[in-house]
Structure formats: C-alpha cells, structure tokens
Amino acid sequence: MASVLYRQYECVCGTGQTTSSYSEMSDKDSSGVGSPIQLVTVDTNYSADSVEFCPLSGFECLLACGTYQLAEETLTLEQEHGNHQDDRPRQRLGQIRLYCLDQRAAETGLTELQKIETAAILDMKWCHYSVAEQPLLGIVNASGELQLLAVCSKADGGADSFVLQSTACHRVSEENDCLTLSLDWNTGKYHSQNPCVIVSDSKGSLTLCRLCDGASSVESVLHWPAHGFEAWIAAFDYWQPTVVYSGGDDCRFKGWDTRTPCSKPLFISKSHSMGVCSLHSNAHRENLLASGSYDESVMLWDTRHMRQPLTETSVGGGVWRLKWHPSHGNLLLAACMHNGFHIIDCATVVNGNCQSLVASYMEHQSLAYGVDWCQHANLPCEQLTASSFTDEVVSSQEQSKPMHSNEDRNMPSSPHKAMTNAPAETANQDTCEYATRQHKGDNWQTSQATVQKTTEISGSDVSDQQKHSAVSRQTDQPSSCDTIASCSFYDHSLHMWKVNWTV
16 A cells, blocks of 8 residues: 555655656646746755644734654664664654744745744644634644644734644554544534544544643544554545544545444545545535545545545646635645645536646645645735636535625534435445435435536525635635645755736
C-alpha cells in the first residue's frame, strides 16, 4: 500500500532532497483563467505539511503552519563503527508557527508572531467559530494527541500581539507507536454547544472527541476501527454533523453514523484505486463532497447517491489536501504532492464529466502538502467584480436548504435525511455498498435513484439574510482575486500567493 506520508518522513526527512521534476514543473505555465502571483516565501526550518488561515472575523490575518521533522541521530562510538544497531524509532519533532499577514502596504508582509516546539504535527484546523470567546486551533501530532490552542492577545494589543496558548491536550490513542493523522470540526455549518472533533490515526481507527467546559478539556465519545491500514483522513458532513466520512490506505472511502456504535459503515466505496487521503464537505452547497487519493484523482460526490462519483478529475499528483472556497464553494483548492497546487472549477458539475483546472501554482520545489484560502473578504482587492462562475452545480433531485445566517445557525436537534447502517464489506461487493436511506417527510430513497444530468441545488431565490454564511464569511459571491498559503515538505517552504481572476 502507498503509505506515503509519515513513512516518507522516516526515510528522507531533513535531507533536503528534491527531484528534477520539481524544477521542471516550476517552469510550466499556469493554466486556466486565474493568474497566480507569488507574494512571500518563508523558510519554516522544519519540513512543512500543514497551513491554516483563521476563519473568524477580525482574525483572518492569522496563519498557522505545522511542521514535521525527524530528530538528528546522535551515534555512540560503538554505533559509528557498526558494532551495534539501534532499532528504536527516531524522535519526531514539530513546530507550530503563527504568522500575521499584512497586505495593507505596497508589498505583502508575513510576520512571525510565535514558534512553539511540539511533537511532529500531522494536521491542524481552526474551529469555525469562537469557543469561550476565543479562536481555537486543533492540532493532531505524532504522539497520538489532539491538542487545542486558543488565540490570546498580549497586554500591549495590536494585530501583531496575538499568541497561541494551550487549553487542552487529549491522548487519543494509548498505543505508543500510534500517530494521529487528521482532524475535522463539526462546526462547518452549524453552531454546537459542545463542539466535536473527529480524529483519524495510523492504526486505521477513528475517534469522536467532544470539548468540555469550553475548551479546557476533551473527552473521547466514540472510538472504532475503520480501516485495515492507516486512516489518512476523517471529515464531517457539515450539513449532517452526525455523519462522518473517512479514507484509508486500504483504498476505501467510508461513511459512518456516529449516533450508532459505528460497527458497520453507511457505505464502502472502492472508486479510488489507491489510498484515500483527502475529504472535504462543501459548507455552501448541500450534498456536495470532494475526495482525493494517491491515485491522482479528485472525485465529486452527491452524498445521497454514493454508489459512484459524479465526476472524476485527474490532477497529476497524489491529492493530499482539498479545500473548498470559504465564501462561495464554487472553487476547490488541491495540494497535489508531486504536481504542485491546483484550483478546480466546480461551479457546474455535470455527471460523468471532469472538472476544469482554472489556476495552478508550481513554484514549490518539493512535495505539495498543505494549502488554504485566506478567509479575509476579498483581500487584497479594493473592489469586487462579478464572477463568471454560475451557480449550476452537482447533479441532484432536489434543492438544498439555504445557508443559515449568523443569527440562525444552530445545529438541528435531529439531522434531516438520517442514514442507516449498511452491510459490512463482503468479497463480492460492488464498487460501493450503501444502505437504502429513507426519511419520513422527505420521501426520498437512493438505492434505486437515477442521478440527473445537471440540476441546481443552491437556490437562486435565497433572501439577503440567508445569503450570509454560518461561519463569519462576508459574502457568497466570488471575488476578483484570492490569497492562498501553501507549503512544501523537504524544502521547508511556506509560500503566499494570490490569484487574479479573469472576469
């Protein structure tokens, strides 16, 4: 199996090795209707694998970067002469680097505010709204932990006075050799009194964690074996927060109903031919889910019809991370390991077609791992122009519910369209096994459903109040430019770049 990430870390981490293909790729022209422009580059000291902009209003300038590095070996005289072999694993080191982005001046600036030494970081994500009136960053690391850090302000004030302070650290797995690999919050669409985090690990398990007493402690609510090998990715369905998706090195993509013991998945998909390592639910367009794999393909799914994907797009590299645009959900950002970073146009999703790549950034000289959109509304552009992207989207049989406003974003007490358990995997299963899903009042069944060619699921008759997102976003309209952060591994590199859109 293609156990790429942390097994690659163990082999050549810190060597600075690159391949000739990286320099060749950087000479390629960026394709599509976007024009990427490099703004800032930063040496992260350790190998960088995760970048995340804070999504909260007033804190969008904050950027967190996570790194992973194997400690240098210190050999004894006996070891140097080859008379003794030490089989103990090398220590995995990491750093959390907090930056402040400043685009007010003529030249974009990136100021480092803080550096925290920690265990090697595999993934990090911000909670979509404040907890105890503070932005909250979740981190999973090589020690098998989920760590929470809150943004605090120094006494002197100012945008450059923010620091991260640890509020809780929860041991997800008691096994010493277990790494926590990914996390996601259930707050992408709805507010929750006690936010939950789903965590995947290197033993193939998933753990549902819940915050307690604000963010001062964390408890494990549910733990279950999900995959036969590493569970690279876990993600919530933001529209149905009790539903979790997972992808693993066993080439399986699965769904789970966390209201059950999760002894059986809702479905098992074998559409990807290699390990599934990225998943992201679209918070702006109901029933739309993206998956990515080492097989170099990005698949879009209608979550009501999981027998096969709506579209499959080849991006030329293993898809380590996928991020929907935070303001409108029509663009999908992909970190493609050996083939740079790409932006995929998903405004129109026609069943059976592939999506277009509208911009590419190829300036990194190593593996493309972490990437994220800056969520400051339209930064750095002074004015917006109307986008050419339409709102015709994923094939479906009904329209979605409108986006909730900031004043009306509470999670439903019992999510609509609830799923039931599916049979466990068998030797003669189809490409995807899934349950017939029924819900009284919605009159819907998916086992025999026929997916239509192209139908709108985001209504155009949404009121002005409903057009505001649930997560502090200022507009649902595409901007004339976007600012993006990306990081690559062996060259310890963090880049800031922007894309100007042709309209």
